[in-house]
Amino acid sequence: MPTALKLYLAGPEVFLPDARAILDAKAALTRAHGFEAICPGDLAIPPAPTKHQFGLNISEVDEGFMNRADGVIANLTPFRGIAADPGTVFELGYMCGAGKLVACYTNVADSHFKRSADFYAGDIHIAEDGRKRASDGTMLEDFEMIENLMLHGGVERRGGPVAVHAAEADRLWTDLTAFEQCLKTLAERR
Amino acid sequence: MPTALKLYLAGPEVFLPDARAILDAKAALTRAHGFEAICPGDLAIPPAPTKHQFGLNISEVDEGFMNRADGVIANLTPFRGIAADPGTVFELGYMCGAGKLVACYTNVADSHFKRSADFYAGDIHIAEDGRKRASDGTMLEDFEMIENLMLHGGVERRGGPVAVHAAEADRLWTDLTAFEQCLKTLAERR
Incomplete structure (x- = not known):
């Protein structure tokens, strides 16, 4: 049996009050589709003398996670405005630039x-x-x-899924329909 | 004499009414510091049967520009909200993932x-x-x-400049002080 592909789960979930529960649910679903899940997060971040250095340490840990991963599923649901979370967008670009597998989704159907x-x-x-x-x-x-052409185009031109699902407002961050659509598409192509 | 390093000038200037003039000014300043400038843009985009395909074509052309470039200077000045333009953020991530030279700046001093x-x-x-x-x-x-830690951290950890200049409101897109600071820093390290 081949080693499971490792997917980095990029998204603004890390900022939510129930971040751990949502990331755990996404990781479980990822494994159910035969992939290994790598979640961003602040677990095991080396302590630092300043908050600025602590931020740099998180950047280093999360980039290390991306380097270990074979691909990314980026949650581009708008966050604090009309656009996707900049950290997530950076990570999607990073994985495109590194030549990895890419997929993205949004829980808001508006273009x-x-x-x-x-x-x-x-x-x-x-x-x-x-x-x-x-x-x-x-x-x-x-x-x-669904987003600026560099994001949507970057994923679509690489053959990755761009999944859209209009989630209910109170399930904007917990509805995993579009996320699972990405998993299914990546699993079929494996 | 060595070949000039090629810098991709990422930023939301492409959306401005006077995009051409601002990009030309940035390119001229880039050359004045001994670099070659590569501007994103919709010049010479292959025509397409649908607007969606035209968007994909722009994505392909701009990624090609980045692949040809040795580095990027990303304008992270907030655009249509509290965060940097997603296209620019994607491009900064792309260049980090591709192992290129990176620099960024903002014309808004607020953290x-x-x-x-x-x-x-x-x-x-x-x-x-x-x-x-x-x-x-x-x-x-x-x-x-100045931005989400993946962006600011990604540039700073690579030793790239993160330049900040509080531009006057009416010169938010034309003030090149912070942009030139990036050029000077990159030129010193060359």
Whole structure:
């Protein structure tokens, strides 16, 4: 029997009050689909004399986890605004740059364009250059993608799943439907 | 004379109404410091039958630019919210994962913690677990960093500059002080 592929489970769950329970549930589901799960986290972070150094230590530990992993499933559900958590986005980019397996999902069905337009309360116009622009003149990407094209495109162009599921508001972080869709797709390709 | 190192200039400038002028100014400054500049952009993107495919084509072209580059300078100035542009964050992660030279800067001096606290209108408390948490229970990183620790830590741990400059509001995207600081630091290390 071949060694199970190791998947790094990137997402803003680490910031939630019930982080441990959600990460444990994601890890269990990952193993149920025949993969090994590697969760980000602050377990076993070397103590540090300053909080800044402690932050650097977490960065080092989590990068080490990614280096050990064969791939990533990134939770791109918007966090504290209209976009995915920057730490998760960095990790997705990191794994693309390192040539690993990539998958991503979101529990919000609205497109990147819809959420960007909402940021401007829908005040979007077609500018003289033919582009969709906001009241501040900035251009809006409208490519039927769940996030900025570098993220969605980076995963799709590598053949990875981009799963979308409209979770109920009170299950935004606990609904694992789209996450499991990623696992199923990766398992089929194995 | 050695070949000039090629730097990819990542940032949300591509969305601005005067994108071309700002990118040209950044490229000129990059060359003045002895580097070759590679700007992201939608020049020479292969036409596509659908807008989704056009988005994928831009992703492919920009990844190709990054693959050709020796390093990246990422503009992490907050864009449409409290965090850096996700496309730029992906690119910074990509270059870290690919083992390239990395540098980043921001034109907003507020820390990641300050901006996150502002998102909750300052309603932050110390929870039972000793962490700083918001009204929704989510934890706030407080590591004296300009962004999520994976970004700031990823650059600092690689010895890259993390430049901060408080630009005037009306020069948020045109003030190149912090950008030039990155160029100077990279040039000294060459």
